[in-house]
Amino acid sequence: MLIFIFFTVGYLIYSRIMAYSLAPTIEPVDLRGLPLWEIPIAYLVNYFYHGWICLLFAFVAAGLVYEFVPKEVITKYMSGGKVTGYGLAIGMAPFLTVCSCTMVPLFAGILYTGAGIGPAITFLLMAPAANILSILLTGEMISWELAGVRIIASVVVALTAGIIISKTPWGKTIEKEHQLNSSSSTSRVEIVKPPLDERLWSALKFGGYIAKQILPFFLLGLVAVSYVEAYLPEDIVGTYLTGVTGVLIASVIGGPLYTPTLVEIVLGKGMWDMGMSKGALLSWLMGQPYDVANALAVSRIVRWKVVLTYMLIAWAGSVIFGLLYGVLSGSL
Amino acid sequence: MKEVTVEVIGVDPPCKRCQATYKSVEETASTLKAKEIDVKIFKLNVQSKDTIAKYGVLVPPALAINNVVKVMGRVPEKKEVERLILATVK
Numbered sequence: 001m002l003i004f005i006f007f008t009v010g011y012l013i014y015s016r017i018m019a020y021s022l023a024p025t026i027e028p029v030d031l032r033g034l035p036l037w038e039i040p041i042a043y044l045v046n047y048f049y050h051g052w053i054c055l056l057f058a059f060v061a062a063g064l065v066y067e068f069v070p071k072e073v074i075t076k077y078m079s080g081g082k083v084t085g086y087g088l089a090i091g092m093a094p095f096l097t098v099c100s101c102t103m104v105p106l107f108a109g110i111l112y113t114g115a116g117i118g119p120a121i122t123f124l125l126m127a128p129a130a131n132i133l134s135i136l137l138t139g140e141m142i143s144w145e146l147a148g149v150r151i152i153a154s155v156v157v158a159l160t161a162g163i164i165i166s167k168t169p170w171g172k173t174i175e176k177e178h179q180l181n182s183s184s185s186t187s188r189v190e191i192v193k194p195p196l197d198e199r200l201w202s203a204l205k206f207g208g209y210i211a212k213q214i215l216p217f218f219l220l221g222l223v224a225v226s227y228v229e230a231y232l233p234e235d236i237v238g239t240y241l242t243g244v245t246g247v248l249i250a251s252v253i254g255g256p257l258y259t260p261t262l263v264e265i266v267l268g269k270g271m272w273d274m275g276m277s278k279g280a281l282l283s284w285l286m287g288q289p290y291d292v293a294n295a296l297a298v299s300r301i302v303r304w305k306v307v308l309t310y311m312l313i314a315w316a317g318s319v320i321f322g323l324l325y326g327v328l329s330g331s332l
Numbered sequence: 333m334k335e336v337t338v339e340v341i342g343v344d345p346p347c348k349r350c351q352a353t354y355k356s357v358e359e360t361a362s363t364l365k366a367k368e369i370d371v372k373i374f375k376l377n378v379q380s381k382d383t384i385a386k387y388g389v390l391v392p393p394a395l396a397i398n399n400v401v402k403v404m405g406r407v408p409e410k411k412e413v414e415r416l417i418l419a420t421v422k
Contacts, residue, residue, distance in 0.1 A: 066405070066406075067406060071391045071404050071405040072404060074389050074391065075387070075388045075389050075390060075401075075404070076388075096391060096405070102343075102391055102392055102405075104343075104379070105343050105378045105379045105392055106389065106391065108384075109378070109379070109384055109388075109389035109390065112381055112384045112385075112389075113384060113389055178381075188387055188388075188396075188399060188400055188401060189387060189388065189390075189400070189401040190402065191401070191402065191403070192402045192403070192416055192419075194409075194412050202406055202407070202409070205407075206406070206407075209349070
């Protein structure tokens with residue numbers, strides 16, 4: 001087991017040193033000449049030829065981190081007041097939400113305990129934007145610079161949204177409605193850690209579980225991307241997905257198209273190759289908060305007014321950061 | 333016959349990992365019957381206010397044995413559940 005983990009990490013480092021690209025290298029021009037059914041196949045073969053180690057590493061790493069991150073910290077300190085609440089929401093969100101089914105329950109939990117609605121919203125926005133799996137893939141496939149910017153931008157946007165919502169009258173109403181006054185539960189949690197070999201095994205199993213959940217959609221997404229690359233004319237991308245309009249358009253379509261399956265990263269990479277600006281790419285990747293399924297689940301707890309507020313803030317944030325990053329990096 | 337209360341704390345509707353946890357507790361319970369231990373299994377919703385008032389914010393799936401959370405955020409194996417229960421009863 002350890003050998004397998006070392007192999008995965010080692011091979012990734014090796015491939016980095018050898019400096020070949022882990023992202024697909026096939027050019028849109030190559031795809032255009034092919035018959036319709038061959039396009040996805042050529043793209044997938046090319047993708048997995050380069051990308052398999054990156055995917056394998058991402059899933060193994062996600063499994064390991066998720067297994068070993070001390071989850072009881074949340075239970076212990078989440079009721080410790082506002083500042084700790086915000087800090088924890090930002091610090092822990094990236095590690096806890098590899099599995100999408102934990103997000104809404106944790107959101108509710110944070111809301112009901114002492115921390116209140118601000119940290120809950122921060123957690124909710126931070127979670128999909130900066131989970132380890134998507135950060136790893138953004139870094140490997142697009143660039144580590146963009147991955148870094150994405151993290152910073154998510155932190156700022158999530159914090160702002162949390163603080164603003166906790167100040168609005170409707171946010172306060174909801175907080176009062178849900179507040180529980182008993183916070184004497186810490187003594188009831190005593191996590192028993194199993195031996196290391198069992199933990200490693202369970203980490204790998206969890207990595208496999210995430211892979212099984214995500215890969216089918218990921219493959220479908222790749223097929224879609226291959227057609228986009230083959231048939232979307234480059235001048236359309238160049239005209240509409242650059243400049244200020246590019247950022248605006250990317251931030252708007254990024255939301256509805258978002259699926260928590262990493263496809264947005266591949267699609268973003270594809271469009272970037274075709275001339276999308278860096279600023280627009282960042283806005284595109286930051287589009288998650290309009291993810292409809294999550295918004296629906298959350299609205300059942302906090303009602304639409306809060307959901308709309310945080311969506312608006314998150315959207316504004318993605319536009320502002322897209323423009324800012326575009327100007328600073330000279331690629332608007 | 334000794335009695336143990338095991339609470340499986342998950343999401344409602346149950347997610348796959350919560351179901352897996354429930355199943356491994358169920359199977360352990362039937363093994364432990366032979367050892368004169370009666371395991372009572374309850375399902376708790378991690379999102380309900382009662383659960384949160386009792387245990388605080390938890391990462392599902394979680395497992396509480398005799399009102400103490402022992403496992404959180406992962407699916408325990410059968411032998412792990414058995415070990416935890418035996419350690420509590422002893």
